[in-house]
Amino acid sequence: MDNGASSYRRFLDGDESAFDEIMKELFRSLVFFIDRYVHDVHAAEDIAIDAFSDLVVHRHRYNFKVSLKTYLFMIGRSRALDYIKHRKVINVAPLSEAQNLSDDEKTLEEIVLEDERKRKVNAAVSMLPEDMRAVIHLIYFEEMTYDEAAKVMKKNCKQVDNLLYRAKKELRIILGKDGELLL
Amino acid sequence: MRELNECKAEVFRRSDNRIKERKRSRNRILALCLPLCLVLTILSVTTLPAIMPVGEESLDGVTDDVSTNDFEANSSDVNSKENNCVSVTVSGNGSERTITDASSVENVFYQIHDILEANEGYMNSASNNNFIVNNSGECVPPVNEQYKPNNIEKYTITLMSSDGSEQVFELYGAVLDDVESEKKIMLTKEQLNKLTAALELLN
Secondary structure, three states: OOOOOOHHHHOOOOOOOHHHHHHHHHHHHHHHHHHHHOOHHHHHHHHHHHHHHHHHOOOOOOOOOOOOOHHHHHHHHHHHHHHHHOOOOOOOOOHHHHHHHHHHHHHHHHHOOOHHHHHHHHHHHHOOOOHHHHHHHHHHHOOOOOHHHHHHHHOHHHHHHHHHHHHHHHHHHOOOOOHHHHH | OHHHHHHHHHHHHHHHHHHHHHHHHHHHHHHHHHHHHHHHHHHHHHHHHHHOOOOOHHHHOOOHHHHHHHHHHHHHHOOOOOOOOOEEEEEEEOOEEEEOOOOHHHHHHHHHHHHHOOOOOHHHHHHHOOOOOOOOOEEEOOOOOOOOOOHHHHHHEEEEOOOEEEEEEEEOEOOOOOOOOOOOEEHHHHHHHHHHHOOOOOO
């Protein structure tokens, strides 16, 4: 599947089932990526639903110049940053709910990261600054090209390259001896 | 975390709501803009013609010299191009003369006629209000700043027509006064010279 472009074309032509395929392919990944920013699985899910809703409401904004995955992740990142900016109320959840939240995050991790190795890296990635987190996620977990990652993050390829280099450096420090093998 | 189907249903529910909201706001904008455009159109149709400058064609026959038209209305004899004047009596400076020579009478007639027609005088400036009182207490007309006639005597010019009717003018300095209509014309130097020459007055 070409990251959803052909499915989206079918959806635009009236095939509702094509949208199911897109959701199945990209929804959880998008939620996982947005969670990197907002640190709240339920909020990330909500934001991801809004991002997919954009695909339905503004059907002709996507011009097929980038992959659908890149386009969706661009929308997701933008909405996540808006959410962070407008978040005024800090929810203080009781410990029991916190356990549930972290369980949900674990569930999400299990769904998205089938690879055990990636799960180990994921734990370390959460300790990185926001931009580094995002670039590692896009390149390493989502397996995007530098070009696609640059479009999502609204940077150029050189900046992405620099970020990635610094992020890996930090990860090696965090992960220690095993870091080299994992990365 | 929700199931994928639940999320998909939520996606379409939110999309429908957003589409409906867009339609509603579009209708609201139209509902506001259409009456506004209508009002602006009506205003422009009613207001613009009033403030647009009038074309020159509509100004044909209208002149600034309103009083000349009034003067002409009261001096129909002199205004008529045909000379029906038979004599001109000039009195003033302690004397009175009557000009009966046809060519001289015609000359005086047409001088006054030309003055009225040319409207080179400044009727408004020669109104009664501009007259000044001299040391003797007499009300005298203002002197044209361009020239000072040598003769500031007052002359009465009476044009007698063939049917017996009269037209009386007064020449006081550089002002020609139609006695009947009480309209005054401030003469130019050239007009004054020609008139006084026709009347055989000394300048």
